[in-house]
Amino acid sequence: MLKDFAKAAKPSKEEIDERLEVEQARLAANQLRIRQAKVPVMVIFEGWGAAGKGSVLGRVIKDMDPRFFSVVTLSSRPTEEESMRPFLWRYMVQIPKEGQFKFFDTCWMEEVTNGLISNTLSHEEYDNRIDSINMAERQLVDNGYLVMKFFFHVSKKEQRARLDALSADENTKWRVNEDDYVENEQYERALEVYGRYLRDTNRSAAPWYIIDAKARKWATLQVLEFLNMGIEVAIHNRGVAAPLRQNVFALKRMPPLASIDLDKTIEYDEYRAQLSELRSRLRELHNVVYRHRIPVVIAYEGWDAAGKGGNIKRITSALDPRGYEVHPIASPEPGEKARHYLWRFWNRLPKAGHIAIFDRTWYGRVMVERLEGFCSENDWRRAYNEINEFENELIEAGVVVIKFWVQIDSETQLARFTDRQNTPEKQWKITDEDWRNREKWDAYEQAVDEMIAKTSTINAPWHVLESNDKRYARIKALRIVIDAIEHAC
Amino acid sequence: MLKDFAKAAKPSKEEIDERLEVEQARLAANQLRIRQAKVPVMVIFEGWGAAGKGSVLGRVIKDMDPRFFSVVTLSSRPTEEESMRPFLWRYMVQIPKEGQFKFFDTCWMEEVTNGLISNTLSHEEYDNRIDSINMAERQLVDNGYLVMKFFFHVSKKEQRARLDALSADENTKWRVNEDDYVENEQYERALEVYGRYLRDTNRSAAPWYIIDAKARKWATLQVLEFLNMGIEVAIHNRGVAAPLRQNVFALKRMPPLASIDLDKTIEYDEYRAQLSELRSRLRELHNVVYRHRIPVVIAYEGWDAAGKGGNIKRITSALDPRGYEVHPIASPEPGEKARHYLWRFWNRLPKAGHIAIFDRTWYGRVMVERLEGFCSENDWRRAYNEINEFENELIEAGVVVIKFWVQIDSETQLARFTDRQNTPEKQWKITDEDWRNREKWDAYEQAVDEMIAKTSTINAPWHVLESNDKRYARIKALRIVIDAIEHAC
Numbered sequence: 019m020l021k022d023f024a025k026a027a028k029p030s031k032e033e034i035d036e037r038l039e040v041e042q043a044r045l046a047a048n049q050l051r052i053r054q055a056k057v058p059v060m061v062i063f064e065g066w067g068a069a070g071k072g073s074v075l076g077r078v079i080k081d082m083d084p085r086f087f088s089v090v091t092l093s094s095r096p097t098e099e100e101s102m103r104p105f106l107w108r109y110m111v112q113i114p115k116e117g118q119f120k121f122f123d124t125c126w127m128e129e130v131t132n133g134l135i136s137n138t139l140s141h142e143e144y145d146n147r148i149d150s151i152n153m154a155e156r157q158l159v160d161n162g163y164l165v166m167k168f169f170f171h172v173s174k175k176e177q178r179a180r181l182d183a184l185s186a187d188e189n190t191k192w193r194v195n196e197d198d199y200v201e202n203e204q205y206e207r208a209l210e211v212y213g214r215y216l217r218d219t220n221r222s223a224a225p226w227y228i229i230d231a232k233a234r235k236w237a238t239l240q241v242l243e244f245l246n247m248g249i250e251v252a253i254h255n256r257g258v259a260a261p262l263r264q265n266v267f268a269l270k271r272m273p274p275l276a277s278i279d280l281d282k283t284i285e286y287d288e289y290r291a292q293l294s295e296l297r298s299r300l301r302e303l304h305n306v307v308y309r310h311r312i313p314v315v316i317a318y319e320g321w322d323a324a325g326k327g328g329n330i331k332r333i334t335s336a337l338d339p340r341g342y343e344v345h346p347i348a349s350p351e352p353g354e355k356a357r358h359y360l361w362r363f364w365n366r367l368p369k370a371g372h373i374a375i376f377d378r379t380w381y382g383r384v385m386v387e388r389l390e391g392f393c394s395e396n397d398w399r400r401a402y403n404e405i406n407e408f409e410n411e412l413i414e415a416g417v418v419v420i421k422f423w424v425q426i427d428s429e430t431q432l433a434r435f436t437d438r439q440n441t442p443e444k445q446w447k448i449t450d451e452d453w454r455n456r457e458k459w460d461a462y463e464q465a466v467d468e469m470i471a472k473t474s475t476i477n478a479p480w481h482v483l484e485s486n487d488k489r490y491a492r493i494k495a496l497r498i499v500i501d502a503i504e505h506a507c
Numbered sequence: 508m509l510k511d512f513a514k515a516a517k518p519s520k521e522e523i524d525e526r527l528e529v530e531q532a533r534l535a536a537n538q539l540r541i542r543q544a545k546v547p548v549m550v551i552f553e554g555w556g557a558a559g560k561g562s563v564l565g566r567v568i569k570d571m572d573p574r575f576f577s578v579v580t581l582s583s584r585p586t587e588e589e590s591m592r593p594f595l596w597r598y599m600v601q602i603p604k605e606g607q608f609k610f611f612d613t614c615w616m617e618e619v620t621n622g623l624i625s626n627t628l629s630h631e632e633y634d635n636r637i638d639s640i641n642m643a644e645r646q647l648v649d650n651g652y653l654v655m656k657f658f659f660h661v662s663k664k665e666q667r668a669r670l671d672a673l674s675a676d677e678n679t680k681w682r683v684n685e686d687d688y689v690e691n692e693q694y695e696r697a698l699e700v701y702g703r704y705l706r707d708t709n710r711s712a713a714p715w716y717i718i719d720a721k722a723r724k725w726a727t728l729q730v731l732e733f734l735n736m737g738i739e740v741a742i743h744n745r746g747v748a749a750p751l752r753q754n755v756f757a758l759k760r761m762p763p764l765a766s767i768d769l770d771k772t773i774e775y776d777e778y779r780a781q782l783s784e785l786r787s788r789l790r791e792l793h794n795v796v797y798r799h800r801i802p803v804v805i806a807y808e809g810w811d812a813a814g815k816g817g818n819i820k821r822i823t824s825a826l827d828p829r830g831y832e833v834h835p836i837a838s839p840e841p842g843e844k845a846r847h848y849l850w851r852f853w854n855r856l857p858k859a860g861h862i863a864i865f866d867r868t869w870y871g872r873v874m875v876e877r878l879e880g881f882c883s884e885n886d887w888r889r890a891y892n893e894i895n896e897f898e899n900e901l902i903e904a905g906v907v908v909i910k911f912w913v914q915i916d917s918e919t920q921l922a923r924f925t926d927r928q929n930t931p932e933k934q935w936k937i938t939d940e941d942w943r944n945r946e947k948w949d950a951y952e953q954a955v956d957e958m959i960a961k962t963s964t965i966n967a968p969w970h971v972l973e974s975n976d977k978r979y980a981r982i983k984a985l986r987i988v989i990d991a992i993e994h995a996c
Contacts, residue, residue: 084833085819338565446542
C-alpha cells in the first residue's frame with residue numbers, strides 16, 4: 019500500500035490556503051453536528067517519526083472548540099502497569115464518549131510495528147495483534163463510533179532532513195529520540211512492515227488514509243478533507259443497523275434451563291467438610307495465581323435471590339483480600355452509557371495475578387438491556403458475537419474466565435422474596451423492581467437460554483449452578499474455580 | 508507513642524474466640540448501617556513489615572459483604588506516573604464513595620516514614636508531608652468520611668522471627684523483600700521515626716489505634732472492637748456540622764465586582780497584533796513547560812455568556828495539543844457526587860509538563876451548590892478554607908495555578924442571551940437554565956464577591972477579566988498566563 023501509494027496532485031500555495039480556511043470552518047461546524055448527533059469520534063495519527071503528526075494536529079484542531087475534544091499521547095511501549103493487562107487494554111480505556119473527538123497521537127499500530135521491526139514480537143503474536151485490532155475497530159464502528167486512521171508518509175531523505183533539523187534546535191531536540199534515527203537507518207525494513215500492517219488492517223469499517231506529509235499545510239489539508247468527509251458520511255449513516263456476523267467460536271452444547279435438575283442437595287455435615295477442604299485448596303492456589311501472575315475473571319449472573327451474594331462470599335472468604343476485587347454492576351453511569359457498552363468492563367479488568375469477581379456483568383446487554391429496550395434489537399443481536407470476541411481477547415491474554423449462571427426455579431424465588439419482605443434485616447435486599455422483573459420470568463428465561471446457547475464457547479462456557487440448595491451451588495462453584503485455576507497453573 | 512504504648516491485657520484464648528465471633532457479626536451489621544447512612548469509610552493499616560496486616564485484614568472482613576468493600580494495595584514508592592503528580596494524588600484518587608469501605612494496606616504513612624528512614628526525604632519535606640496528610644484527613648472527616656488508622660506493632664525479635672518463618676516457606680517467601688530485613692536491622696531508628704509520625708498525625712479527626720500485633724487473633728479482635736466503636740460513633744455523629752476553621756493563608760485584597768470598570772476596550776488592529784505576538788510567546792513557553800516538567804492549572808469561572816469559551820480557545824490555540832487538556836465541568840456524575848467534592852478535580856490534575864484548563868471548577872461548591880442548596884450551609888462555609896488548602900497543595904507541589912473570573916454586566920449578558928436565542932447556530936449555547944440563573948444575578952454576585960474575597964490567596968489570587976469587550980479579556984488572560992509561566996520557569 020505504501021510503495022504504490024498514489025499521491026494526489028499538490029495544489030498551488032494559494033489554493034491550499036484557501037481550501038484550508040474552508041475546511042477548518044467546515045470542521046468547526048461538523049464538530050457541533052457530531053455533538054448533536056452524539057457520535058463518538060476516534061482519530062488515529064500514525065506514521066514515520068518526525069513526519070509532522072503533532073504540528074498537523076495543531077492545525078487540524080485550530081477552529082475546534084477545545085472543550086469537546088482531547089488528545090491522547092501514548093508511549094510506544096506499554097508501561098509495567100499497562101503490560102499487566104491484555105494488549106488492547108491501554109487503548110480501550112481511552113475511547114471517547116459520544117459527541118466527543120479523541121485524537122490519538124499514535125495508537126495500537128506503533129506498538130505492533132515496532133515489535134515486528136525490533137524482532138520483539140513473533141509473527142504469530144503479530145497475527146494475533148492484527149486480529150485484536152481489526153476486532154476492536156469493527157466493534158467500535160458497529161457500536162456507532164467513527165474511526166478515522168491517518169498514516170503520515172515521508173521519504174527516507176525527507177525524514178532524515180527533518181530529524182537533523184529538529185536535533186539542531188535547542189527547543190526541539192528533545193522531540194527526537196534514538197528510535198527515530200534507527201527507524202531512518204532501517205527505512206526499507208520499516209517501509210515493508212508498515213505496508214504490511216496497513217494492508218492487514220485496511221478494513222471497510224475503518225480504512226486507512228495515507229497522507230503525503232512532505233509539506234505541512236498540504237498534509238493538514240488532506241487530513242481535514244478526509245476527516246470532514248468521514249464525519250458527514252458517519253452522520254448520514256447514523257442509526258443504520260450493522261450486519262450480524264456469523265459465530266466463529268466453537269460452542270459447547272448446553273441444555274435449556276427448564277431441563278436442569280434443581281433437586282440436587284448436599285447434607286450439612288458434608289457441606290461443612292467440603293467447604294473447609296475446598297477453601298484451603300483455593301487459599302493455596304491464590305498464592306500460585308499471584309506468583310505466576312495469572313489474571314482471573316469470575317462472572318456471576320443469575321435470578322434475583324438465587325444466592326449470588328452468598329456464593330461470591332464463599333469464594334472470597336478463601337482469598338487474600340489484597341488480591342481480589344468484587345465489582346457490583348448496576349446500571350451504567352452517564353459517562354459509561356456514553357461509550358461502547360464493554361468500556362466499563364475493560365476499565366475493571368484485573369491485572370496479572372489478581373482476581374476480579376463481577377456481580378452481574380457485560381451480559382446485561384442481552385438480558386436487561388434487551389428486555390427493557392435500553393438498546394436496539396440490532397445491538398443485542400450483535401452483542402453475542404461481540405461478547406465472545408471480548409472474552410476471547412481476555413483468554414488469549416492468559417486470563418482465566420469463569421462464568422456462572424445461578425439457577426433457581428420460580429417457586430423458590432417467590433419463597434425467598436417473601437422471606438426477605440418479612441424479615442426486617444433482609445428488607446434492603448428486595449425492591450419493587452425485583453417484583454416487576456419477576457413478572458417477566460418467561461421472557462427472561464427465553465433470553466437466558468439464548469444467551470447461554472450462543473456464548474458458551476469452549477474456552478469460556480457457562481456453568482449453571484443449581485441453587486435451590488444454596489450450599490450445593492457454593493460447593494460446585496468452588497470446585498469449578500479451583501479446577502479452572504489448576505488447569506491454568 | 509510507641510515506646511510507652513500501653514498494651515491492653517490479652518484475654519484468654521476462649522474469650523478471644525468468643526469475642527471475635529461477636530465482633531465479626533457486629534461488623535456485618537454495621538456494614539449495612541454504613542450503607543444506609545451513606546458514610547464512606549477509609550480504614551488504614553500501617554505498621555511493621557510482617558506484622559500480619561494482610562492476615563488480620565482477611566479475618567476482619569470475614570463476615571462482610573464483599574460487594575461493598577475493597578482493598579487498596581499501594582506500592583511503598585510512587586511509580587513514575589504517580590510521581591508526576593502532587594504527593595497526595597495517588598491516595599486521593601482512591602478514596603471510597605459513600606456507603607463503602609476501603610481498606611488501605613498501607614497508605615500515606617509508609618511513603619513518608621520510608622523516606623525519612625532512608626534519608627531520601629529532607630526534614631523540611633517531611634514537615635510538608637505531615638501538613639498535607641493532616642489536612643487531607645481532616646478534610647475527609649469534615650466532609651462526612653470515617654477515617655480509622657491502625658498501626659500494627661511488633662517487637663524487633665518478633666519481627667525477625669516472622670521474617671525468617673516467611674522466608675523459609677516456598678509459598679510465602681515472595682512476601683518478604685529486602686526492605687523488610689533492613690527495617691528489622693534498623694529497628695530502633697524506625698521505631699523513633701514511626702513514633703514521631705504517629706505523634707505528628709494523631710489528631711482528633713482521625714486518631715491512631717496502636718495494635719499489639721504479636722498474636723493474630725488478638726490483633727484481629729483489637730481492630731474489630733475499635734472499628735465497630737468508630738463506626739457507631741460516626742453514625743451517631745452524622746450530620747453534625749464541622750467547625751469552621753480560621754483562614755491561615757495570606758490574602759490579596761480584591762475590589763467588589765460592582766466596582767470593576769467594564770469599559771475597557773482594545774482596538775481591532777491592536778488586538779490582532781498583540782494576539783499574534785502573545786501567542787508566539789506562549790507557544791515557546793509551552794515547550795519550556797514541557798521540558799522543565801511544570802504542571803499548570805488554569806481555572807475559568809464567570810457569568811454565562813461572559814466569553815469563557817472564546818477566551819479558553821485563544822489560550823489553547825497557542826498550545827501543542829499533545830500537552831494540554833480542557834475539562835468542561837458539568838454537574839457531577841453519581842460516582843463523583845458520592846465522594847468528597849474535590850475528588851473529581853484530584854482525578855483531573857495535570858501531570859508534570861502538562862496544562863489542564865478547567866471550564867468551571869471546584870468553586871461550584873461556593874456558587875451553584877451554595878445557591879441551589881446542593882450542599883449544607885456548613886459545607887459551603889467550610890469550603891473556602893478547604894479550597895485554599897487544596898490549591899496550596901498544588902502550589903507546594905510546583906503547580907502553576909491561575910484563576911480567572913470572567914466578568915460582564917447584566918445588560919451585556921442580556922444582549923448576548925438574546926443574540927444566541929435569535930441566531931440558529933448559537934441556539935445550542937442557551938438553555939432555560941441560563942435564563943433561570945440570570946434571575947438570581949444579585950444572589951450570585953454576592954456569592955462571587957465573597958468567594959473572590961476569601962480565596963484570593965497571595966499564591967493563587969483571582970484575576971478578573973473585564974469581558975464586556977471580549978478581545979480585551981482575551982489579551983489580558985494571555986498576558987497573565989504568560990507572566991505566571993515565565994515566573995515559574
